Every structure is written in structure tokens, then in C-alpha cells.
Amino acid sequence: LNHPKLSLCPSLIMTIAFAVRWRDPELVGPARKTPRETKRLSDIEDQAGLRWHVPFVLFYRGRGGDAGADAGDPAAAVRRALGEALVPYYPLAGRLREVEGRKLVVDCTGEGVFVEADADVRLAEVEAAGLTPPFPCMDQLLFDVEGSGGVLNCPLLLVQVTRLRCGGFVFALRLNHTMCDAVGIVQFMSAVGELARGLPAPTVAPAWSRETLDARSPPRPSFPHHEYDPVPPTPFPPPGDMVMRTFTFSPADVAAIKKGLPVQRGGKKATTFEALAALIWRARTAALEIPAGEDARLVVAAGVRGVRDLGLPAGYYGNACACTCRRCPPPGPCGASR
Incomplete structure (x- = not known):
């Protein structure tokens, strides 16, 4: 995977500049062996309007002091928790395939993409410049790893953790929308957070059950859509x-x-x-x-x-x-x- 090692974010509303250094992207899969299988998505997930990637970005304050203090390494904690969360959520570490009739299925290959980075900026400086969309440096905090941006045969999940000078960090995530809606991705992110905090398992066990939302055969619409x-x-x-x-x-x-x-x-x-x-x-x-x-x-x-x-x-x-x-x-x- 080719990528630049250093990138400059020239401005946030023309008031701040900082550098971001990326480490090599890595594939993070489930922490333990998971089924290698193909799973069908529901019929409503086949629609073209869901075939894109949804980005999220969350900013976290440090516990005080500089990044090297006793606060620990957020990237290492998230990487470990991500691997643990991908055990019950193993389809998210797969690849999307298209079969007959444009039907979407997930090939559960056990591969997600994780990026670790450092930014030469403090959270207070970013807040002063403004954290409301459109965020001009989103491409620095969520690096578009080569080969990860497609809908089919590409990673379903891309995570980047960027450490800040103040000890805070930025958690950014990009997800193929065919896999989850907003409630679903929040459930997964909550599971990662719980495991990062030391819980033995997520408080909500994930359920697949995509067949529940399959269309009737033959379809019987009762009113115009x-x-x-x-x-x-x-x-x-x-x-x-x-x-x-x-x-x-x-x-x-x-x-x-x-x-x-x-x-x-x-x-x-x-x-x-x-x-x-x-x-x-x-x-x-x-x-x-x-x-x-x-x-x-x-x-x-x-x-x-x-x-x-x-x-x-x-x-x-x-x-x-x-x-x-x-x-x-x-x-x-x-x-x-x-």
C-alpha cells in the first residue's frame, strides 16, 4: 500500500497549520479465528443509494500532560480493541462481492485496514479554528489508503487513530454503508470503546439476521413508492x-x-x-x-x-x-x- 509519510494541513479556516505523519497502513483482522464464509446482505442493502463509504471523525481530550505521559497509547488501545470487536463483528472485516442479479454478499476474509498517525497540533488549537463541517483537513485525519476506496472487493472498514501533542487523539472511521446504518455503526463503535476500556465483551451482542429484511417473493408493494x-x-x-x-x-x-x-x-x-x-x-x-x-x-x-x-x-x-x-x-x- 503506497502512501506519503508526511502531509501538511495548510489551514483550518486559514488560522492553523500542522503536519501529520502516518505509519504504514496495516491489516487488522479479528483477534481470534472466525468463520470463513459468505453471508448475504438483506435485499434493502442491495440498493444503489447505499453503495458508498460513510466517514466519521471523533475528537478526544487527553488526560493531561503531553502525549508521552502515563495516559498510554490510544492507537495501541484502539488497535487491540478493534481486533477484539471484529471477533463477533467478523463480517465487517470482509470484502463485498456481487453475485447473480447484483445481489451483494460478504466474503468474510478477516481483513480490516488500520492507520496510525501523529499530528503536530493540540486539540485546543483545532477547537479554536472550528470543528464544524466542512472540516478542511479530513483527508489528513482519515487517509485514503490506496485500494481501499471501492465498494466491491475492497476493505469494508478503514480506521485511523491520530495522536495529538496534548495527549488527546482523533478517531476516524470510514465504513461501507451497505453493511450498517447509523445505529449499527454506533453499536460497533461502542463495542470497540467498551473493549478498549477493558470490558471482557461488548454489552450488546451483535445479530446478523439480514434475511429478516428480504423482499417477499414475488414482491407485493401495496402503494406507490x-x-x-x-x-x-x-x-x-x-x-x-x-x-x-x-x-x-x-x-x-x-x-x-x-x-x-x-x-x-x-x-x-x-x-x-x-x-x-x-x-x-x-x-x-x-x-x-x-x-x-x-x-x-x-x-x-x-x-x-x-x-x-x-x-x-x-x-x-x-x-x-x-x-x-x-x-x-x-x-x-x-x-x-x-
Whole structure:
């Protein structure tokens, strides 16, 4: 695996510069022997919208003093805990294959990728520059190891631990989305954390059970699924005219937004999710100047773990979401969904 040994992050919002030194990437597999087998993903995990890698980054403070103090080596602790966690979660150390009908399966080969690095910066300096997305040095804290970025026949999991000068560290992870949704990856990361802290086993035992979410044969949809309708081309502005910003809504902001909403039938009040989703949806529709007569869509991924009839077991870490779609013509408030 070829990679540069040293890279400079020139700025975080033009206020800080630091160097990152990587050690050679290594394959970290399960700490003990696991089954060498092929496991099918669920039918909902075959969809094209999940075939990409999701990055995460978490920042941790040190226990005080410099990195060489008695705080221990976070990279070594995470590497050990990762190997232990991959024993019950061994499919995450596999490779994704495609079989007949574009069906996805996991070849459980027992290989994950781990990167260890050091950054010449303190967490306080990074915090002062801002930790909200878009984070301009993400490629330094989660190195794109050559041969790891594909969806098929590539590592499903990439982990990098970067030690900071203050004794803190950065834990960054990239995961193939076909394997887990947000709840599933948090469950796995929690297992790594528990094992790193010395627990003998994760408090939640993982469950595969992907067949639970397979389609009926033959499929019997009971209503139109507009979330999968073709989307007409959107007249996006040129890339140079687009910027990314992070907005934080405080409790006071949310209260002000809700205050301006009409009272719903029966006196029901909008939830925080409904209020913010409607606000962002309307703002986006107005900004894109979607022509009258065309639908403005809002698609939301809704978790189904709480649906009793599905019978998903505790510890299920696969994708357990269904997309819901709301459509209305701009402008003006939305009426009934069509």
C-alpha cells in the first residue's frame, strides 16, 4: 500500500497549520479465528443509494500532560480493541462481492485496514479554528489508503487513530454503508470503546439476521413508492457559486421557528424534526427556484427497528431504514401527499 509519510494541513479556516505523519497502513483482522464464509446482505442493502463509504471523525481530550505521559497509547488501545470487536463483528472485516442479479454478499476474509498517525497540533488549537463541517483537513485525519476506496472487493472498514501533542487523539472511521446504518455503526463503535476500556465483551451482542429484511417473493408493494421515482435534473448553480456552511439551531431558535407555524388540526403541535425539516425544505426549494408545476420532494430515512411485526433482534447492526417521500408543488404550504 503506497502512501506519503508526511502531509501538511495548510489551514483550518486559514488560522492553523500542522503536519501529520502516518505509519504504514496495516491489516487488522479479528483477534481470534472466525468463520470463513459468505453471508448475504438483506435485499434493502442491495440498493444503489447505499453503495458508498460513510466517514466519521471523533475528537478526544487527553488526560493531561503531553502525549508521552502515563495516559498510554490510544492507537495501541484502539488497535487491540478493534481486533477484539471484529471477533463477533467478523463480517465487517470482509470484502463485498456481487453475485447473480447484483445481489451483494460478504466474503468474510478477516481483513480490516488500520492507520496510525501523529499530528503536530493540540486539540485546543483545532477547537479554536472550528470543528464544524466542512472540516478542511479530513483527508489528513482519515487517509485514503490506496485500494481501499471501492465498494466491491475492497476493505469494508478503514480506521485511523491520530495522536495529538496534548495527549488527546482523533478517531476516524470510514465504513461501507451497505453493511450498517447509523445505529449499527454506533453499536460497533461502542463495542470497540467498551473493549478498549477493558470490558471482557461488548454489552450488546451483535445479530446478523439480514434475511429478516428480504423482499417477499414475488414482491407485493401495496402503494406507490415515489421515493424511487426518477428525479428530473435540478438546475444547480455552478460549483464555484456553491458553499457549505454549518448551522446550529439552539432551543431558542427552534422555539422561534415553531412559534411562526400554524396550529395543526386538533391542536397538535409540530415536533422539532418536523419544524426544522419543513424550514430547510422550503429554503432549499426557494433557493433552487424550482419551476411551478414540478414537485419539490422531501425524502426522509425512517428507522424500522421499533416495528414489532418485523421481529428484528436486539443487536441487529445492518441497515434497518425505509425511505419515506413527501411531495408538493412549490411555492406555498404543502397539502396532502400525492
